Amino acid sequence: SQKIEQNSxxxxxxxxxxxxLTCNYTNYSPAYLQWYRQDPGRGPVFLLLIRExxxxxxxxxxxxxxxxxxxxxxxxxxxxxxxxxxTYLCARYDGYNxxxxxxxxxxxxxx
Amino acid sequence: SQTIHQWPATLxxxxxxxxxxxxxxxxxxxxxxxxxxxxxxxxxxxxxxxVGIGQISSEVPQNLSASRPQDRQFILSSKKLLxxxxxxxxxxxxxxxxxxxxxxFGDGTRLSIL
Numbered sequence: 001s002q003k004i005e006q007n008s009x010x011x012x013x014x015x016x017x018x019x020x021l022t023c024n025y026t027n028y029s030p031a032y033l034q035w036y037r038q039d040p041g042r043g044p045v046f047l048l049l050i051r052e053x054x055x056x057x058x059x060x061x062x063x064x065x066x067x068x069x070x071x072x073x074x075x076x077x078x079x080x081x082x083x084x085x086x087t088y089l090c091a092r093y094d095g096y097n098x099x100x101x102x103x104x105x106x107x108x109x110x111x
Numbered sequence: 112s113q114t115i116h117q118w119p120a121t122l123x124x125x126x127x128x129x130x131x132x133x134x135x136x137x138x139x140x141x142x143x144x145x146x147x148x149x150x151x152x153x154x155x156x157x158x159x160x161x162v163g164i165g166q167i168s169s170e171v172p173q174n175l176s177a178s179r180p181q182d183r184q185f186i187l188s189s190k191k192l193l194x195x196x197x198x199x200x201x202x203x204x205x206x207x208x209x210x211x212x213x214x215x216f217g218d219g220t221r222l223s224i225l
Contacts (some may be wrong), residue, residue, distance in 0.1 A: 032211040043201050043216030044155070089155070093211050097143055097162060098170070103154035 002027050002094045006102035014110055019077040021105045023090030026071070030092035033073045035064055038087045038104065047088075048075075080109045113138035117202045117217030125225050130175075130189040132220050134202030137183065142204040144185040145214065146177055149199040161185060162207060197224045 003026040013019050023033065031052050036044035050057040050066045050073065057064045063076040077084050087104040094100045114137045124130060136142050146158040157170045159177035167177050174193060178186045185202060200220045205212040 034213060041199075041219070041221070043203070043219050044214075046213035046215065049211070049213060097160055097168070098157060099145075099205075099214055100157075101155040 002030075002092065002100055004090055004092060004100055004102035006088075006090055006105045008103055008105070010106040010108055012108045012110065013080055015081060017080055019080045019084065019107055019109070021075040021088050021090075021107065023073040023075065023102055024071060025073075025092060032093065033064075033066060034091045034099070035062075035073075035075050036089040036091065036101075038089060044089055044101075077107075080107075082109045082111055085109050113204075113215065115202060115204055115215060115217045117220055119220060120218065121221045121223075123223045123225060124192055126194055127191050130187070130192055130196070130222070132187040132200055132202075132222075134185045134187075134217060135183055136185075136204045139183070139204070139206070141182060141207045143207045143212075144179060145203040145205075146185065146187050147201040147203065149201060149219075151199075155201065159187070192224050194224050197222055 005024045007022055032049055034049045035047045037047055038044040048057055048059055048064045050064045052068055061078045065074045085108050087106045089104040090102040091099050117134045144161045147155045148158055149155050159167055159169055161167050161179045164179055175189050201216050203214040203216045205214045
């Protein structure tokens with residue numbers, strides 16, 4: 001079955017630095033990978049989608065890369081702020097309708 | 112614009128009692144609808160999804176059931192709750208008919224079983 005793996009340890013960084021989160025997947029390469037943000041007690045919020053033929057996707061301070069050789073996606077937040085502190089989830093579709101989520105990585109940005 | 116509503120926000124129920132959680136979507140037609148459960152500090156577990164009225168796919172055998180009586184209404188039910196049913200329940204929708212669409216989540220229901 002398809003698996004999505006994210007670093008379960010929290011990532012602590014200083015404000016202004018770049019945060020980099022990792023998402024690894026197994027078996028065949030997905031056509032798309034999605035990234036979500038989840039704040040405590042709230043539902044996940046969609047951030048970015050990257051296609052397999054896109055090496056990189058940007059949205060404001062966010063950047064996602066997709067390396068089908070390494071079976072890995074990296075999620076970067078540049079000039080990080082305390083407001084960026086949250087759990088970030090990576091996801092891929094397993095078939096047509098089922099989205100498989102990683103367990104998420106908690107990011108803490110310290111002033 | 113599209114919105115998704117989930118209620119109640121929190122619920123405390125005794126073991127063995129019934130459950131009904133409701134989710135409605137506005138501003139879109141024929142969405143795909145999903146129910147997830149999230150245990151504390153864990154990932155999202157897909158429970159049910161629906162691609163149309165009356166069409167329900169179950170992902171995990173358990174004492175929960177789902178129904179879709181209307182196009183934009185999705186209900187999660189149980190006849191008798193277990194302690195293990197405690198968790199954070201999330202409803203989501205995505206655009207139907209197209210694959211690999213983002214999902215849009217409600218704010219969830221925190222269910223505690225006593």
